[in-house]
Amino acid sequence: MRRSGYWLLVLIWLTGCSPEPQQSQLFSIYQRDTLKVGVLHGPTSYYVGVDGPTGFELELSQALADKLGVKLELYPSYHLDELLQKLETGQVDYIAGGLTLTEIRKGKYRSSPAYRWINEVLVFKQGNAWPRSVDDLTDTIVVVKDSSHAETLQQLEQDHPTLKWQQDPTLDAEEILQQVVDGNIAYTVTDSNQLALNRRFYPNLSIAFTVRDNLPVSWLLADNQDDSLYAVLIEFFGAMYQGGELIALEDRYFGHVQQFDYVDTLSYIEAIEQTLPALKPWFEQYAGELDWRLLAALSYQESHWDAKAKSPTGVRGLMMLTLPTAQQMGVTSRLDAQQSIRGGSRYLHRLVTRIPERIPMPDRLWFALASYNIGWGHVEDARILTQRDGADPDKWLDVKQRLPLLRQKNVYQTTKYGYARGDEAVTYVDNIRRYYDTLLWVDERQQAEQRLEEQKQRLTEQSSTEILPQPPAGQD
Numbered sequence: 060m061r062r063s064g065y066w067l068l069v070l071i072w073l074t075g076c077s078p079e080p081q082q083s084q085l086f087s088i089y090q091r092d093t094l095k096v097g098v099l100h101g102p103t104s105y106y107v108g109v110d111g112p113t114g115f116e117l118e119l120s121q122a123l124a125d126k127l128g129v130k131l132e133l134y135p136s137y138h139l140d141e142l143l144q145k146l147e148t149g150q151v152d153y154i155a156g157g158l159t160l161t162e163i164r165k166g167k168y169r170s171s172p173a174y175r176w177i178n179e180v181l182v183f184k185q186g187n188a189w190p191r192s193v194d195d196l197t198d199t200i201v202v203v204k205d206s207s208h209a210e211t212l213q214q215l216e217q218d219h220p221t222l223k224w225q226q227d228p229t230l231d232a233e234e235i236l237q238q239v240v241d242g243n244i245a246y247t248v249t250d251s252n253q254l255a256l257n258r259r260f261y262p263n264l265s266i267a268f269t270v271r272d273n274l275p276v277s278w279l280l281a282d283n284q285d286d287s288l289y290a291v292l293i294e295f296f297g298a299m300y301q302g303g304e305l306i307a308l309e310d311r312y313f314g315h316v317q318q319f320d321y322v323d324t325l326s327y328i329e330a331i332e333q334t335l336p337a338l339k340p341w342f343e344q345y346a347g348e349l350d351w352r353l354l355a356a357l358s359y360q361e362s363h364w365d366a367k368a369k370s371p372t373g374v375r376g377l378m379m380l381t382l383p384t385a386q387q388m389g390v391t392s393r394l395d396a397q398q399s400i401r402g403g404s405r406y407l408h409r410l411v412t413r414i415p416e417r418i419p420m421p422d423r424l425w426f427a428l429a430s431y432n433i434g435w436g437h438v439e440d441a442r443i444l445t446q447r448d449g450a451d452p453d454k455w456l457d458v459k460q461r462l463p464l465l466r467q468k469n470v471y472q473t474t475k476y477g478y479a480r481g482d483e484a485v486t487y488v489d490n491i492r493r494y495y496d497t498l499l500w501v502d503e504r505q506q507a508e509q510r511l512e513e514q515k516q517r518l519t520e521q522s523s524t525e526i527l528p529q530p531p532a533g534q535d
Contacts, residue, residue, distance in 0.1 A: 085287035088152060094124045097134045097142035099156025101232065102256045103312075105135055108499075115312045116155040119174070122304065123295055137231055140205060146281055152288060154279040157250065159207035168282050171292040173275030174305060178251040179211055181270055184239055185263040185321070190246070192268060193219050198245035200224040203232055208248040211271055233257060236264060255316040259497045262324035307456045311421065314456070315492035327359065327494060331501050334364045338377070341397050345404040349411075352502060354404055356494035357428065360487060361403075366396040378403025407431055418453045425455040425488050429462070432487045437465060437479035444470065459485045 088094055098105045098116050105114035117133070124131035134151050136142050139158075145151045146168070159177065160170050181200070183190065190196050193215065202208040204226040212224045227235065232253055238244040240261045248270055258264050280289065299305040335355065342351040342358070361379035362368035369375045373382065376399035385393050388402035410427040413435050418426065430438050441462045442452035450457035462481030464470040471478045 082285075083287045084152065084285045085291060088127065088129060088288070093130045093132045094120070094127060095132045095134065095151045096120045097136065097145050097151035097154040097156075099139060099142065099154075099158075100135055100137045101156070101253075103157045103250070103252050104155065105133070115308060116157065118308055119299075119305075120155055122299070122308075123292075126295060126298075127291070143279075146279060149281070152280075157252070157276055158279060159250070160275045160277045161207045161210045163210050164207075164279065169280040169289060170277035171280065171289075172296045173277050174296055174299070175252075175276040175309065176273050177276055178272040179208060179248055179270045179274065180251055180254060181246055181248055181267040182236065182239060182254060182264055183246050183267050184242060185265045187245070189265070190267045193222060196222070196246060198223070200246040200248060201227050201230075201235055201238070201244045202248050203230065203235065204228040206232070207274075211248060215270070236261060240264060252313055255313065255319065256496075258319050259316065259324065259493055260328075260500050262319075262321050262328070303451075303454075303456070307454060310456045315489040316496075318489065324497070326363075327497060328501070330359065330364055331498060338364060338396060338400070341400045345401045347404060347408055349404070349407070350495075352498045353424075353491075353495050354400070354407070356491045356498055357407065357431070358400065358403065359494050360491045366399065367394055378406075380406070410435060415453070422453065422455040425492075426458070428488045428491055429459075429484045432484045433479045433481065434476070436476040437481065438462075438484075440471075440474035440476050440479070441465060441481060443474065455488075459488070 098114075098120070100106060102114075104116035105112065107113075112133070120133075121131050134142070134145060139154075139156070142151065142154045142156070146154055153171070157175070157177075158164070159179070160173065164170070181190070188195075188197070200212060200223065202212065202224065206226075209226050212222070216222045216224070230238065232249055235244060235247045236249060236254075236257050239247055240263050246267070254264060254266070278292070296305070338355070338358075339351070342355045346354050358364060358377050362377050364377060366377050367375075368377070368379065370379060374380060376385075376393035377396050378399045380388070380390060380393050380399065380402055382393070384406055385402055388405045390398045390402035392398055393402075407427060410430045411423065413430070414423045414426045426438055438458070441458050441464070444461040444464060445452040445458045448461070450460075452458060462479075462485050465474065465479040465481035468478075
């Protein structure tokens with residue numbers, strides 16, 4: 060039975076021979092063959108990436124549309140108020156945006172089952188005085204207008220009447236965090252996952268203390284008596300949990316940002332500005348089918364972009380190639396930066412081709428990166444262990460949980476290739492993913508600044524042309 064047919068049966072059960080089934084929200088979704096979703100712009104939910112629109116909430120909503128057998132139609136916005144109006148007027152079926160389920164929202168809207176849990180934390184700039192509690196705050200807290208954080212501060216104010224805080228109607232959460240880094244705002248309250256993503260770009264953001272913890276995140280639905288879509292969401296999230304799809308999706312977007320190294324992040328951003336420009340043309344030249352920024356992130360993980368780097372095991376150069384691998388890739392000098400990048404790229408491409416074609420991106424890429432670190436044989440051993448456990452050997456999330464077992468004698472002696480530092484391979488892949496995300500952000504920001512500068516230059520030249528003196532009439 061097609062998925063849509065299943066839900067039509069559910070619809071019939073819910074409406075119970077009602078003479079007006081068109082009043083059902085689920086019926087309307089099927090009638091127009093479209094699921095309409097209001098989604099908040101932001102790194103934790105929806106944004107336009109290198110390959111087009113992407114994001115956790117986008118993929119989760121697409122999974123629901125696929126299960127219903129209908130098309131997904133998004134209504135993105137930077138402002139929650141705008142989406143709430145669309146919800147109340149029936150223009151969207153629900154709102155997705157990593158929204159914390161607050162008491163006020165509970166009173167005004169219905170919600171889906173919770174699918175994530177976050178903490179709300181108070182953030183300040185590294186190097187400033189560290190407030191350990193609300194009583195230590197010496198300046199105003201600024202938060203997004205009508206956000207869950209505003210509601211939190213309203214409640215906090217009841218126990219702390221002298222608390223100073225305000226809502227900003229013009230800035231979004233990311234912009235406020237940047238204002239904290241710039242020193243224009245002393246404190247803000249943000250979600251833990253939002254902070255984890257932004258610390259890749261702004262390592263000077265520090266957590267003062269947790270304001271509220273273990274808060275549920277849900278989709279918002281209109282507050283009415285129509286249970287048709289709500290019933291679908293209960294089954295949908297239950298199946299996503301049991302099938303592991305929800306955990307895999309969360310790992311894809313947030314799994315690699317849980318660990319944060321302040322010193323390493325600062326050093327990396329400095330290296331992007333000072334060291335990378337000389338190497339960038341070669342990364343672009345030899346990236347092949349891969350994003351040059353991924354190749355650069357891999358190189359930084361290997362050598363911190365030091366062309367003369369050498370490890371105790373004998374691997375050398377920007378891409379830390381072994382001597383046999385270098386020879387196979389046509390590299391005559393591993394200390395030659397251009398040759399090393401060319402050889403490392405060829406080797407990574409070869410590893411990607413070894414991964415079974417049925418494994419989709421980005422898991423296919425994570426397997427290839429792990430193979431770059433410990434070899435495909437050890438990764439294959441971990442995949443076999445994963446299959447033995449009844450998990451999916453084609454999912455990086457499942458395999459990376461078994462890779463650390465390759466250190467244990469009672470495990471690795473049952474494998475073909477034996478002992479391996481599988482836990483280091485997991486950290487290795489996570490680090491490259493973080494470096495890649497940071498480089499994407501920095502590079503796109505630099506490109507935007509360059510486009511703005513070019514636009515200003517064109518306007519200046521145009522203005523100069525317009526005010527040039529004109530020759531008198533009749534003269535050349």
